[in-house]
Amino acid sequence: MALTGIEIYKFLPKTNCKKCNFPTCLAFAMKVASRVVDISACPDLSPESRAALESAGRPPIRLVTLGGDGHKVEVGNETVLFRHEKTFYHPPALLVRVKDTMPKADIEKLVEEVDAYQVERVGMKLSMDGFAVHNASKDADKFVQAVEAVTAKSNLVLMLMSENPVAMEAATAKVASRKPLLHAATKDNWNAMLEVAKKHACPLVVRETSGLNELSDLSEKTSQAGVEDIVLDAGINDFRSSVDLLTQIRRQALKKNFRPLGYPVVTFPGELAASADEEVLLAAQHIAKYAGVIVLEHFSPAVAYPLLTLRLNIYTDPQKPIQMAAGVYEVGAPKAESPLCVTTNFSLTYFSVAGEIEASGFPSWLLVCDTEGLSVLTAWAAGKFDAERIAKAVKQFNAGDKVSHKSVILPGKVAVLRGELEDELSGWKVLVGPPEAMDIGGFFKRTWKA
Amino acid sequence: MAAVEVPVEKWTGKIREVKLGGNGRKSVVVGGANTLPFLCFEGVQAHRPAVAIEVRDKEPRDWSPHLVSAWGDALKSPGAWAKKAAEYGADIVYVRLASAHPEEGNTGASEAKKTAGEVLSAVDLPVIFVGPDVAEKDNEVLVAVSDVAKGQRVGLGNCVEKNHKTIAATCIADGHVAIAKTPIEINLAKQLNILLCDVGVQPDSILMDPTTGALGYGLEYSYSVMERLRLAALMGDGMTSMPMVCTVGEESWRQKESKATSDVPKVWGDHLQRSLVWEEVTAMGLLTSGADIVVLRHPRTVAAVKAVIDKMTK
Ligand code: B12
Ligand code: SF4
Numbered sequence: 001m002a003l004t005g006i007e008i009y010k011f012l013p014k015t016n017c018k019k020c021n022f023p024t025c026l027a028f029a030m031k032v033a034s035r036v037v038d039i040s041a042c043p044d045l046s047p048e049s050r051a052a053l054e055s056a057g058r059p060p061i062r063l064v065t066l067g068g069d070g071h072k073v074e075v076g077n078e079t080v081l082f083r084h085e086k087t088f089y090h091p092p093a094l095l096v097r098v099k100d101t102m103p104k105a106d107i108e109k110l111v112e113e114v115d116a117y118q119v120e121r122v123g124m125k126l127s128m129d130g131f132a133v134h135n136a137s138k139d140a141d142k143f144v145q146a147v148e149a150v151t152a153k154s155n156l157v158l159m160l161m162s163e164n165p166v167a168m169e170a171a172t173a174k175v176a177s178r179k180p181l182l183h184a185a186t187k188d189n190w191n192a193m194l195e196v197a198k199k200h201a202c203p204l205v206v207r208e209t210s211g212l213n214e215l216s217d218l219s220e221k222t223s224q225a226g227v228e229d230i231v232l233d234a235g236i237n238d239f240r241s242s243v244d245l246l247t248q249i250r251r252q253a254l255k256k257n258f259r260p261l262g263y264p265v266v267t268f269p270g271e272l273a274a275s276a277d278e279e280v281l282l283a284a285q286h287i288a289k290y291a292g293v294i295v296l297e298h299f300s301p302a303v304a305y306p307l308l309t310l311r312l313n314i315y316t317d318p319q320k321p322i323q324m325a326a327g328v329y330e331v332g333a334p335k336a337e338s339p340l341c342v343t344t345n346f347s348l349t350y351f352s353v354a355g356e357i358e359a360s361g362f363p364s365w366l367l368v369c370d371t372e373g374l375s376v377l378t379a380w381a382a383g384k385f386d387a388e389r390i391a392k393a394v395k396q397f398n399a400g401d402k403v404s405h406k407s408v409i410l411p412g413k414v415a416v417l418r419g420e421l422e423d424e425l426s427g428w429k430v431l432v433g434p435p436e437a438m439d440i441g442g443f444f445k446r447t448w449k450a
Numbered sequence: 451m452a453a454v455e456v457p458v459e460k461w462t463g464k465i466r467e468v469k470l471g472g473n474g475r476k477s478v479v480v481g482g483a484n485t486l487p488f489l490c491f492e493g494v495q496a497h498r499p500a501v502a503i504e505v506r507d508k509e510p511r512d513w514s515p516h517l518v519s520a521w522g523d524a525l526k527s528p529g530a531w532a533k534k535a536a537e538y539g540a541d542i543v544y545v546r547l548a549s550a551h552p553e554e555g556n557t558g559a560s561e562a563k564k565t566a567g568e569v570l571s572a573v574d575l576p577v578i579f580v581g582p583d584v585a586e587k588d589n590e591v592l593v594a595v596s597d598v599a600k601g602q603r604v605g606l607g608n609c610v611e612k613n614h615k616t617i618a619a620t621c622i623a624d625g626h627v628a629i630a631k632t633p634i635e636i637n638l639a640k641q642l643n644i645l646l647c648d649v650g651v652q653p654d655s656i657l658m659d660p661t662t663g664a665l666g667y668g669l670e671y672s673y674s675v676m677e678r679l680r681l682a683a684l685m686g687d688g689m690t691s692m693p694m695v696c697t698v699g700e701e702s703w704r705q706k707e708s709k710a711t712s713d714v715p716k717v718w719g720d721h722l723q724r725s726l727v728w729e730e731v732t733a734m735g736l737l738t739s740g741a742d743i744v745v746l747r748h749p750r751t752v753a754a755v756k757a758v759i760d761k762m763t764k
Contacts, residue, residue, distance in 0.1 A: 247486075300720070313673070359713060
């Protein structure tokens with residue numbers, strides 16, 4: 001948990017010697033709390049105080065990095081139970097399971113497809129995070145071959161799944177620089193698995209499905225043995241108990257500051273699902289509450305896209321809607337006779353409109369008004385997208401200089417603003433576009449002579 | 451061995467139980483939870499969330515071809531549509547009196563009575579009727595429906611802050627449940643419940659519609675407002691403890707991901723599957739944050755969502 005200035009102050013020498021370049025220890029502590037300076041700027045801090053500070057300042061849920069060379073993903077370090085309390089920070093990694101019993105050609109095809117998958121939304125590129133390569137054959141050579149087949153085709157994150165430390169060592173040795181997540185140390189193989197993780201400095205999954213007491217014991221033992229990058233596997237794959245277990249683990253970590261459960265959690269929503277549809281619904285629940293790594297049994301674009309969108313929604317900071325700077329944007333390569341459209345600065349709105357303009361074949365000017373990140377109707381209802389504001393933006397950004405025609409196109413949902421806007425913008429013609437951006441192409445075709 | 455204490459919260463409030471139907475009709479009770487959605491270790495979900503199917507009184511003009519082919523000719527008759535909805539497993543039929551909208555036909559009380567009569571005699575499930583969301587027309591058609599459905603405890607909506615008195619009065623007179631709709635805002639939701647109670651509606655005769663944002667189109671706002679409403683209720687606020695209804699199908703199928711049949715990126719995948727999953731994931735997201743009734747459109751979504759609710763609550 002982040003410490004307050006006062007809490008940090010307690011550990012300082014309290015001599016006000018100014019060697020840190022702050023007038024007092026307290027002033028320094030305040031700056032450390034707000035992350036302006038690092039605690040190391042105080043040369044007189046005792047090693048004991050430093051250790052105590054570090055341990056007290058440790059986040060209640062550890063941040064674990066998956067991947068090394070190539071692609072990296074960070075999971076964990078969440079600080080709240082409900083996103084409205086602050087925000088969720090590190091979206092769960094979405095991995096697709098690859099079994100080493102699959103024919104090599106099938107592995108390659110799946111890996112190529114998942115690796116290449118990228119969908120754009122709100123100007124962001126969304127993609128899958130990697131693969132869980134599973135030693136289903138229980139044969140070490142087959143496992144190594146499958147891992148190599150995957151890494152030959154993709155740089156994405158790897159989780160290696162085998163109960164057998166020998167197979168794990170063989171596979172890990174081949175891809176150690178990629179820092180795969182090793183799944184899993186259990187009661188039965190703990191010593192040997194721990195050695196593999198230590199030797200290659202890889203993060204380790206601790207798996208124990210008989211209960212949280214047993215899981216905590218194993219994770220505590222693991223961290224005491226020097227492996228700190230832990231991911232917990234409580235065997236979460238079931239419709240009835242998933243949210244119970246995930247909630248209990250998250251509450252233990254955040255509300256009780258219970259270290260042994262203060263790690264990201266891996267889940268397997270497809271293991272017991274009767275269909276890909278059921279898998280996606282359980283995965284959706286795991287995204288909302290509270291998985292750190294999700295292993296999927298199926299991959300198809302029509303399922304990946306909604307899941308990635310949900311992940312983006314849930315992990316958006318509720319305090320600040322994703323917004324654009326106000327101004328006149330060029331969509332395509334507009335000319336003086338191209339259309340001039342007006343919209344709001346909520347990114348979702350902007351990208352919906354810009355995307356449709358691009359697809360329409362009519363390059364346009366897009367005037368983005370500052371509506372404090374609100375959508376068209378929300379902004380209108382909140383009084384942040386009215387004729388006066390639009391007219392002001394037209395003038396402020398010299399939209400008139402860009403075009404030769406002096407006409408401006410309003411979103412259809414605020415058709416009511418037309419008359420008022422014509423009054424505000426004398427000499428301008430105000431046109432009303434369709435209510436939905438996807439009909440913009442048809443609208444241009446009917447009304448615009450390019 | 452570490453003894454991990456189970457972190458149980460001591461909630462003082464619980465979600466109200468609201469009954470729809472009865473009196474000869476089948477009934478459904480929603481609400482009653484005394485903990486967060488789907489948590490079993492610290493409380494009970496007295497009633498599993500219900501799935502409603504949306505039916506319209508007029509054949510929709512702009513629905514996805516996938517919805518049109520799923521329902522076929524039933525789209526032309528609200529009675530036939532409701533019957534098919536029952537066959538597909540609806541717990542509740544949600545009837546939108548769309549034709550009363552001034553731009554959709556501007557039909558009035560007599561047509562609304564006819565629709566209500568058809569639906570009520572076609573199925574014995576509980577029914578919710580909503581108007582076109584235009585104040586004067588809502589009042590006209592809902593009062594008419596209220597009369598036809600007298601005693602059958604249907605849901606009537608939408609009550610909004612500026613227009614709730616007439617609908618509230620007719621709910622009280624005929625023993626119905628008021629649907630209180632507010633635009634994704636916790637205080638407005640609470641305020642409207644208070645207003646409805648002030649005019650005499652019983653708190654257990656109110657359902658809240660906190661407004662649904664579809665996946666990718668505001669879902670996160672609905673999600674958090676519903677979660678906050680649910681938490682406030684569990685902490686003992688009796689004016690936020692009404693069960694919630696979400697119009698998932700209507701919002702989800704109106705988005706480009708479901709609507710556009712061509713010229714979309716290849717990475718969007720198969721159109722039918724994408725549309726179904728879009729609706730299902732919207733439903734699941736909102737069920738996770740506290741929805742007690744999700745109103746859906748596609749029969750396959752209904753089956754998938756019901757199957758998962760069953761597994762999560764058994
Ligand atoms: C999410 C949401 C919110 C979020 C804000 C989201 C945001 N960043 O804007 C929150 C919860 C904060 C919110 C708040 C409010 N909201 Co609100 N909200 C919604 C909701 C669910 C979705 C809006 C959305 O994101 N749409 C998606 C974007 C992409 O749509 P869009 O901007 O309209 O863009 C589309 C088109 O307009 C078109 N387009 C855009 N630009 C252009 C330009 C041209 C030229 C063309 C041709 C087309 C075009 O393209 C886009 C895609 O088709 C809607 C209801 C709904 N289901 O739609 C209510 C809704 C918009 N909200 C509403 C209201 C009343 C409010 C509040 C005033 C409530 C209150 N009193 O607190 C507040 C106001 C905000 C404030 N005071 O701060 C009402 C507006 C009613 C009305 N007709 O006036 C709605 C319709 C809900 C309702 N039915 O009551 N809201
Ligand atoms: S250097 Fe350390 S002891 Fe000196 S004033 Fe700064 S914080 Fe205090």
